[in-house]
Amino acid sequence: MTAPLLSLEGVGKSFPNGTVALRGARLNVLPGSVHGLVGANGAGKSTMIKVIAGVHAPTTGTVRWKGEEVVWRDPGSARKAGVATIMQHVPLAPSLTVLENVFLGAPGPWRLPRARRAEFAGLLERVNYLIDPDAEVMDLAIGERQMVAILQALAIGAELVVMDEPTASLAEGERQVVFEVVRRLSAQGTAFLYVSHFLDEVLSLTDRVTVLRDGTVVEEGETDAYDEDRLVQAIVGRDLLAVERRTAPPAEISGPALLAVRELNAPAGVRDVSFEVRPGEVVGFAGLLGSGRSEILHAAYGADPHARGEVRVAGEKVRRGPRAAVAAGMALVPEDRNAQGLIGTFPIWKNISLPDLPSLALGRVIPGEGAETERAARVIEDLGIVCPGPEAMVTELSGGNAQKVVFGKWLHGGTRILMLDEPTAGVDVGAKADILELVRGFAARGGAVLMVSSEFEEILAVATRVFVVREGRIVAERPAHETSEEELLMLANGFGEGGAQGAA
Numbered sequence: 382m383t384a385p386l387l388s389l390e391g392v393g394k395s396f397p398n399g400t401v402a403l404r405g406a407r408l409n410v411l412p413g414s415v416h417g418l419v420g421a422n423g424a425g426k427s428t429m430i431k432v433i434a435g436v437h438a439p440t441t442g443t444v445r446w447k448g449e450e451v452v453w454r455d456p457g458s459a460r461k462a463g464v465a466t467i468m469q470h471v472p473l474a475p476s477l478t479v480l481e482n483v484f485l486g487a488p489g490p491w492r493l494p495r496a497r498r499a500e501f502a503g504l505l506e507r508v509n510y511l512i513d514p515d516a517e518v519m520d521l522a523i524g525e526r527q528m529v530a531i532l533q534a535l536a537i538g539a540e541l542v543v544m545d546e547p548t549a550s551l552a553e554g555e556r557q558v559v560f561e562v563v564r565r566l567s568a569q570g571t572a573f574l575y576v577s578h579f580l581d582e583v584l585s586l587t588d589r590v591t592v593l594r595d596g597t598v599v600e601e602g603e604t605d606a607y608d609e610d611r612l613v614q615a616i617v618g619r620d621l622l623a624v625e626r627r628t629a630p631p632a633e634i635s636g637p638a639l640l641a642v643r644e645l646n647a648p649a650g651v652r653d654v655s656f657e658v659r660p661g662e663v664v665g666f667a668g669l670l671g672s673g674r675s676e677i678l679h680a681a682y683g684a685d686p687h688a689r690g691e692v693r694v695a696g697e698k699v700r701r702g703p704r705a706a707v708a709a710g711m712a713l714v715p716e717d718r719n720a721q722g723l724i725g726t727f728p729i730w731k732n733i734s735l736p737d738l739p740s741l742a743l744g745r746v747i748p749g750e751g752a753e754t755e756r757a758a759r760v761i762e763d764l765g766i767v768c769p770g771p772e773a774m775v776t777e778l779s780g781g782n783a784q785k786v787v788f789g790k791w792l793h794g795g796t797r798i799l800m801l802d803e804p805t806a807g808v809d810v811g812a813k814a815d816i817l818e819l820v821r822g823f824a825a826r827g828g829a830v831l832m833v834s835s836e837f838e839e840i841l842a843v844a845t846r847v848f849v850v851r852e853g854r855i856v857a858e859r860p861a862h863e864t865s866e867e868e869l870l871m872l873a874n875g876f877g878e879g880g881a882q883g884a885a
């Protein structure tokens with residue numbers, strides 16, 4: 382067998398709070414290979430990446446690079462050795478240009494425009510991609526930023542590129558570009574460690590795969606030996622019950638609208654949107670990235686100060702603004718949950734109680750008697766949040782588990798209308814099924830749900846009705862049990878008959 386480029390043996394990592402994130406983990410990344418790393422939320426993937434990137438020192442075990450034992454005490458040492466790590470929230474300098482970003486970490490004087498430009502052109506040729514070197518990074522789409530990060534890795538001569546969920550927020554076309562580049566560069570000899578919850582990506586892109594569960598490696602081998610079922614089995618440690626698609630019309634949904642939206646317009650890209658949602662309904666918004674699907678949710682919730690239109694909850698007009706929306710029983714779970722959903726310096730229980738903050742004594746640091754800890758414990762249980770308990774700080778959670786906290790805080794309490802933007806982004810296959818079940822249960826108890834998802838399969842699994850969104854408008858409406866992923870995709874792309882504006 383080829384000697385590994387990077388290998389981890391018996392690597393353990395414990396955090397000061399006692400959490401053991403890795404125990405005796407191993408990994409062998411072969412030169413020029415694409416190696417998949419998968420596991421449930423909290424399994425230890427990010428911790429392993431951080432050990433490789435020199436962010437965390439392992440508590441036990443050894444790291445070998447090209448056969449030599451190494452101790453990388455900071456990210457600079459790993460980078461110098463040839464390991465580039467692209468984290469999920471790509472830390473580029475937004476006010477610098479593409480060219481400046483690409484050579485930010487490169488050795489030598491970087492203000493030598495002419496030489497740098499020639500080098501830049503060479504890098505573009507290697508990846509077969511075009512991007513304006515003088516564009517400012519803040520103006521780029523997420524997919525383009527991802528490419529800048531890859532170019533940055535190449536500029537420092539990385540032999541191993543570690544990518545943490547690189548396609549999580551990308552549109553289909555952009556995902557394909559990333560795959561293309563990974564394939565191309567691995568053929569040229571660059572190795573990749575690829576972390577993703579999208580198992581279809583892992584199956585089609587990687588040569589080898591390692592499965593982590595509870596900090597230990599439970600499987601490793603050539604990807605060809607796996608199919609999706611076997612990977613899921615290894616990840617969650619049990620067979621997973623698929624969330625069954627609705628094949629029949631939902632039980633009679635009647636009564637007056639719980640949410641009525643009229644003539645919603647916003648400069649962010651919402652045009653003449655009107656619709657109603659009744660108690661018990663789950664309405665899916667299917668559209669491509671940039672179609673305005675998320676903007677509609679934000680405008681209806683009152684999070685967009687420039688939006689105009691009328692929003693009524695149970696017949697009562699709601700004033701604009703998140704405060705009034707929450708008071709009316711609306712909850713928005715945004716896609717970017719880290720930035721918008723959680724307070725890092727608060728423990729889990731307090732984050733979960735946040736929607737009721739006015740009723741909490743300010744500055745309290747221990748859980749209140751009964752209700753609050755109980756609620757937090759229930760959310761932890763319902764969503765299978767991996768954590769030491771309700772007192773754990775949210776900064777100590779894995780990415781997917783932190784997302785579950787944001788989702789969970791709205792599930793209990795006074796929420797009647799749940800607006801979900803990509804509710805399962807970043808959560809593992811097991812938790813995905815749990816979240817979809819909870820969405821169904823919330824509606825069954827008389828709530829109304831609005832859900833945006835780029836995975837149409839997921840919309841079809843829980844929605845009762847689907848609105849297709851394109852260019853800021855609802856261009857078609859379908860009962861979920863009468864449509865298919867193919868039809869939704871056609872409509873979202875502007876093919877097929879338009880259909881009525883989706884007023885209920």
Ligand SMILES: Nc1ncnc2c1ncn2[C@@H]1O[C@H](COP(=O)(O)OP(=O)(O)OP(=O)(O)O)[C@@H](O)[C@H]1O
Nearest residue numbers: 396402422423424425426427428777778779780781
């Ligand atoms: N700084 C920290 N302090 C304490 N515990 C931590 C810290 N960082 C991570 N953990 C814990 O270590 C475990 C592994 O977390 P890690 O982030 O590696 O999981 P992951 O596999 O990347 O999950 P996800 O898919 O949700 O991103 C989790 O139980 C997490 O709560």
